[in-house]
Amino acid sequence: MDKKIEFTVDWLKALAKNAGATGLLVGVSGGVDSALTAFLIKKAFPDHSLGVILPCDSNPQDREDALTVVKAAKLKHVEIDLTPTFRTLSQTVRQELENQDEWNGEKERLSLANLKARLRMSTLYLLAQNYNYLVVGTDNAAEWHLGYFTKYGDGGVDCVPLANLTKGEVRRWAAYVGVPEHIINKAPTAGLWPGQTDEEEMGITYEMVDRYLEGKEIPEKDRQIIERLHKRSAHKRQMPPKPPVFK
């Protein structure tokens, strides 16, 4: 594991160097994926790495956990509360569409959740240019394969160092580098609405997705869920399509 971690840290260093960037930053949520990423960027750039805590109508415990992570990683951090921005923008759009009787209440939870992820992305890029850093993503292999991320939200990043790691591997690497145990054992959540958990929303457990990605046998119904989510999210793993040249 030591060698694999070193390989990933070297990869991050080379990526930044080739881009002319002087360091790396990551949004730190209090979950294990960003915790591991926080430790990796600190290893890559001990003096030029930044953790960014971005509460957005969030559970206050997430902020506490994020502070625990940056402290454990000895990572410099900034905190920017996006709650007022989120409320202003969402209420402005909602009011305008309600005036035209076009606000889709059924889509409200998801559309506003994705807005939170995209406000975080915009904030991370503002900071990235300020510091001349790259934005490091936190998607693991399961999230990447299923498309369980917001397009141009948490999916809008400069690199995805954990994209080959199953959730189990993320937890093992996290334990190895020193992420606090209660962060590793938390139920994975996007934290986009109260009570949200990844496994409930995806309709499948990480254990099953990991087994599938490792080429092991899984029940047929789970395989179907994975393949349906993978197919449906193909557009998120590609550049936007353009029409063929008209002749």
Ligand SMILES: Nc1ncnc2c1ncn2[C@@H]1O[C@H](COP(=O)(O)OP(=O)(O)OC[C@H]2O[C@@H]([n+]3cccc(C(=O)O)c3)[C@H](O)[C@@H]2O)[C@@H](O)[C@H]1O
């Ligand atoms: N075939 C296609 N070709 C090109 N574009 C296509 C498309 N189908 C949809 N689209 C576009 O994509 C949009 C839908 O994609 P998107 O906006 O991502 O939205 P969607 O996939 O519906 O939702 C994002 C999911 O990721 C989860 N999430 C988000 C953020 C963080 C985390 C976490 O684990 O922390 C999880 C979130 O809870 C939710 O389940 C559509 O509104 C449309 O604009």
Ligand SMILES: Nc1ncnc2c1ncn2[C@@H]1O[C@H](COP(=O)(O)OP(=O)(O)OP(=O)(O)O)[C@@H](O)[C@H]1O
């Ligand atoms: N409150 C937040 N502050 C800063 N970044 C955040 C916040 N919430 C989410 N993010 C960013 O969005 C990413 C996607 O969240 P995701 O839930 O997949 O990862 P995680 O919280 O690190 O781990 P887990 O999946 O186990 O909850 C986070 O890793 C982080 O980079």
Ligand SMILES: [Mg+2]
């Ligand atoms: Mg999370």
